Structures are given as C-alpha cells and as structure tokens.
Amino acid sequence: MAHHNYIAKPDHGAELSVLAYLVTAGAVLLLMMTFGLLMRLEQAQLINMGPMWFYQLMTLHGAGMVGIAGMAGAAIMWHFLRQYVDLSTPVFVANLALFLVGVGMILGSVLLGNFHGAWTFLYPMPAKSMGMWSQGAAAMFMGGLLVIGVGFLLMHLDVARAIIARYGNFSRALGWPQLFGHDDGEAPAPTVVASAMVTIVNVIGLVAGASILTMMLVNLYVPGFAIDALLAKGLIYFFGHVFINATIYMAVIAVYEILPRYTQRPWKANKVFLASWTASTLMVLFIFPHHLLMDFAFPTWMLVMGHIIGYMNTFPILIVTGYGALMVVFRSGIRWDMASKLLFISLFGWAAGAMPAFIDGTITVNYVMHNTQWVPGHFHIYLLLGMVAMVFGFMYYLGKAHQADEDTLLDRIAFWGFTSGTLGFTLSFLYAGRESVARRYAVHLPQWIPYDRIGSLFAALVVLSSLLFIARFLLRLGQAGRNHSRAPLAHGSVAV
C-alpha cells in the first residue's frame, strides 16, 4: 500500500452563474430521468398513462435532456475557460435566462397545448397533427427551441470573441502552429483547444438549426412556403448531431482539468492531441448523414461518407482521450474519491458507448437496426455513463469541502448503483435492439415486454443514484463557490 504527501493548491470556486447553470441542469435532469423511467414503466405495462401522455413525456424527455446536456456542458467549459480567457458573465447569464424562457415555452406547448411531435420535430409533422395539437402549440415548441438556440449562439459568440482576443485566431487556439510546424510546447491548454472546437462546430450547427426552425415557423402560418422534407431532415440532424456531441466535448474539459490535479501528471496538448481535436472538428461536421442512412434518396456519396467517418470517429475517442486518461491514471497514486471515480468511469462510458454506435453507423447494420432500441441503447451509454458522469464528477469536485474528506458509504453505494444501473439499463436497450424492438413506441408487443421490465428496474436504480448525487451537490452549494484546495496533489510516495 502506498501513502502520499499531499500539497494543497487553492483552486477557483464556481461563480454564482455556474452554480445556477448546474442547479438548473440537475433539477431538469432529475425531472427528465423520471419521465424516462415513466416511459419505460409504461412500455413494461406496469403503469397505464396512455399514448398521449407517453408521447408528450417522450417529447419533453428528448428536448429537455439535449437542453440540459448543453447547459451542464457549457457550465463546465465556462468555469475552466475563464481561467484562460476573459469571458462575459452577462452574456453567460443571458443564455441561462433565454434557456429558462425556452423551457417555459416548451413546457407550455407540451403540457397545455398537448404538442407531442418529438424533439426531432421532423417536417412537416408539427404542421400536420391530425387535430392533436394546435398551430400555436407547435409554434410555441419550435419557438422555445429557437430561443434556447439563440441563447447558446450568443454564448458561443462570446467565447469566440474571448478566444480571438487572447489567441488572435482560431487556428492558434486549435494549436495549428504546433500541429503543422515545430511543437515548441506552447500549444494552448486542452481546455482552450476543446472550447475552440466546440465553438466552431456549435456556431455552425446552431445557425443551421435556427434556419430550419425559422423556415418551419414560417411554413406553419404560410403553408404555401413549402420546404423540401429531405433538406429539412438533413438540417435538423446536422444541428442535432453537432449540438449533442458538443455537450460531450464541453464536459470532457472537466476530465482534462481535474484528473491531472488528482494524479499530478500533465495532460498535454501535444501533436497527437491537437491532431485528434482538429480531426474531430471536421468529423463532427461531416458525420451527420449517418442519421439518414435509410433515406435512400439522400446522395449516396454522403451516406457512404457518414459510414466511413463513423469508423474514423472512434480513433480520437479510443486512442487519444480514452487512452490518455489511462496513461494519466496508471501507477499515478491517484486518490479515488467520488469526483475522480466518476470522471474516470465517464471516459469508459464514452469509449464503450462508441462501440455499438459506430456499428449502428454501418449501412448494412443500420438497414436492420435503425430506429430500433439499439439506438437509445448506445447513446444512453456515452451520454449517461459518459457525459452525465462527467457532470456529476464536476459537481463532486466543486462540492468537496476539504481535500481529505472521505465520501460517505451512501455516496459510494450510489456510484456503483449509477454505474451498474446505467449498464443494465443500456444493455437491456441494446439487447432489445438485437431483437428488433422498435424505439418510440408507447405500446409494446407482448414479446417485447420482458426487456422493458428489466430496463425499468435498472432505470429506477439510475434515477435513485442520480437523486443522491444531485442532493449531495445541493447540500454542498456553499462550498462549491469557495476558493480552496479541492483535489489533493500527490507529491511523492512512500511505500509502507
């Protein structure tokens, strides 16, 4: 057994605005998780809420989860990035305010207006509800998404401004002088590289999303303004893919910043790191056709491009970020607490979830698995055990009162509850996908119900564990805002 001396190094507490983001994200996450559990229980025929409620909750669950993933990711990026560049707090707060307005509009549209067109709002469904919701409800939903998108766009433009002010341009922020020239060891920190990448892709993605939302809002009131359904779908999935992926790329900044403090080893932006982030910037922008593999009318070369990039995309995840974490932790004398455990497991979740994901992006596999439960199976692995675990790790990190504080037994049980719950929950989805169970069905065929029941059990475990994580964070809010030494820095070791 090894013992270490630890040196205390004061660390920035979270700004009030960051805490407001995290509290909002935590509260909405719990609510949306509960909606998810209710949907699984309905499919398992253990409760009976009816298709209308199911599809309304499904619409809220999808939109809400994408939204809070964005908020939580933004909180992590903003918290760390402001230690390198000069960010505007009012703009950051404006994004939160617009988010809350947008959430209010979406809740009103769904709960009062009965809108249930799914977060994907595929054209022309919002305008063709068969009398199930009004034009106003559809406009309220899409308007809510638009307001949220505008908030994020503002925030990213401010990040872009701050990065350019500090580094001159984006190529320097991405470390291109070091990547394509001599690596003088002066490349920007991983946090800056990741933030630059996210800003580039999200500004483009959000503009595409806002464009199609605006076009569809016009179409809602001027039906003569017809939109090509395939173009609309392409724009929606381009925006959706970029935005949800960007949440992981923002959240992973917590891993880059916190794990090195726990291991006292640097996470350097070397050539391989820089190459992988530049490659990811391009791949995130061009991979989206893998959502349209069953749209045979889409240009075949673009579908093949989606298939190929799907395979290439596993490389940065597996051999740069995942492998990088393993290098930093291996024989490091890391102190395992809730924060370091959650951040470590989050990279496992990201890397493991990428496996069934790239397999789904294989055209011949997609032909028999598209829109089955295989899809929520893989994205819940890298979002829940990946992205959300990064957020929980960050919350524990901020809320740590003293560096040597032990975690309670309850927290440690919740960690394993969350990990095993997510694995059981997602594997039940994947297995159901293997059995061709359709996704987004309020009522399941009798043959499918056993998977729903197993999935419900594990989903309940995830919700309970997450409830404890978030409650613990709320109890430690006061600590989260203070500057003090959070992660102990191992400084030499003495074997005893």
Added chain:
Amino acid sequence: MLQEIAWLVSLALMILVAIGFTFVAIHSGKRADDYTPMQVRAYRLRSKLFWVLVLVLGPVMVYNLRDLPYSAGHARAAASGAPAMVIEAKGYQWRWELSRNSVGVGQPVEFHVTSADINHGFAIYDAELHLVAQTQAMPGYTNKLNYTFSKKGTYRVLCLEYCGIAHHNMMTEIKVTDL
C-alpha cells in the same frame, strides 16, 4: 443474423474497453514517480494500438460497403432470375396502403415507398418479428426498397419513424406463399 453479429461484436469490444479501464484502475495505487519513461512506453503501445485498429476496422468498414441496400440489384442474388415485382407502398397517418399484400417465396420485390403526409419508416418484420429490411417513407420522395422474401409466412410492416399518437399501431401484413 446481422443483429446477432452486431450484438456480439459490440459486447466483445465493450468488454475489451472495460478490461483496459479495470487493469489501469487496479494498477493506479502505487505511484511511479518517473513519468517520462512510462510515457515513452505508453506512446509506443498507442502507436501499435492505432495500427491494430486501422488493420481491423479498415477492412470491416470497406467490406460492409460491398452490397448496399441502395442499389437496384440488392437482395436479388437468391432469386430465380424472375423480374422484380413492383409494390407501391404509401404511408398515411396512421396506416399503410400497399398495392398488393401477398408475394411468392423467392420473388424479388421492389417496394416503391413514399408518404402521403409526414415522415414514416417502412420496416419489414418476418414471422418471428425480426426486422429484415427498411427504408424511410418521406413526402415528395420515393425510396426503392428491394427485398426477396425467402420464407413462407405472415410478415408485418411496422412504422419505424415516429409519426404521432397512433405511431405504434401503424402496421399491416404481407402474406408470403408458394409461387
């Protein structure tokens, strides 16, 4: 069955990733103070890992591009040489309209799939409820789906693109009989 292969390969790869993380977690306690030589070894291993991935995933990626469902010749290899029978398939909220509901075993079929209103997913399930072929049904577009039914029985067409409150009820049947 492709689904079985996808499941087993995914499981195997996820287990491999889990083994890597578990190994490192187990060997994380005792600190090796000199990080540099370890980094050199780790970078060397990473280069090997990179090439292993290229050599394994590359051929798999290319192999899976050889018989895409987009071509007119897809799924006709087992056919008796008979010309494809065309079936018009149109999705409505919330029902399917097929120009015919019975097909002979081994008869190549070309479904012309479209939608009268919003997006639907035209998915063919066999008698054991396994998904065997699909394409999207989109207003303004006709997707041609080629499929040859190899077994007798009652197949089902399910909607696999969310289309509203009765999405889960949007089903019809195709009877596959002897030619």
